[in-house]
Amino acid sequence: MPADRFSTATRLKALGEQAAARVYRARPPRRNRLTGRAALLALVMCSLVVALAYPIRQYVSQRSDIADQRRRAQDAGAALDRLREQKARWQDPAYVRQQARRHLHYVMPGEAGYIVPDGSGTVSAPKGARAAQRPWYENLWNAVDAADKR
Numbered sequence: 001m002p003a004d005r006f007s008t009a010t011r012l013k014a015l016g017e018q019a020a021a022r023v024y025r026a027r028p029p030r031r032n033r034l035t036g037r038a039a040l041l042a043l044v045m046c047s048l049v050v051a052l053a054y055p056i057r058q059y060v061s062q063r064s065d066i067a068d069q070r071r072r073a074q075d076a077g078a079a080l081d082r083l084r085e086q087k088a089r090w091q092d093p094a095y096v097r098q099q100a101r102r103h104l105h106y107v108m109p110g111e112a113g114y115i116v117p118d119g120s121g122t123v124s125a126p127k128g129a130r131a132a133q134r135p136w137y138e139n140l141w142n143a144v145d146a147a148d149k150r
Contacts (some may be wrong), residue, residue: 104134104136105135105136
């Protein structure tokens with residue numbers, strides 16, 4: 001009888017090994033997630049990012065410089081238009097007379113020039129300009145002296 005028990009135990013052991021083999025065979029073998037190809041791809045991508053970072057930064061910087069230059073060109077164009085308009089005004093003799101009367105206190109022949117005091121003991125100037133209280137030639141010499149000191 002002992003031989004039958006042995007044979008049954010041996011059979012059970014064999015059945016257990018077969019069952020274990022089936023269970024372990026059903027699970028795929030465990031592999032490393034980072035394969036050689038994936039590592040190579042990651043290395044290539046990192047090198048591309050590093051290689052392209054500086055040129056892209058330069059490109060963005062140059063684009064902003066171009067935008068600044070365009071804005072400056074537009075401002076210069078607007079200033080040029082204003083200066084052309086001012087030049088056209090100075091070509092008009094009536095405008096020149098008006099400016100001479102206003103800034104240099106010129107009077108036309110036959111007119112009497114006068115400045116009205118405001119009662120405070122000082123002579124009032126048009127639009128509150130202190131430089132207009134002095135004769136025009138003093139303003140001119142003061143401007144020449146100030147330019148000479150620079």
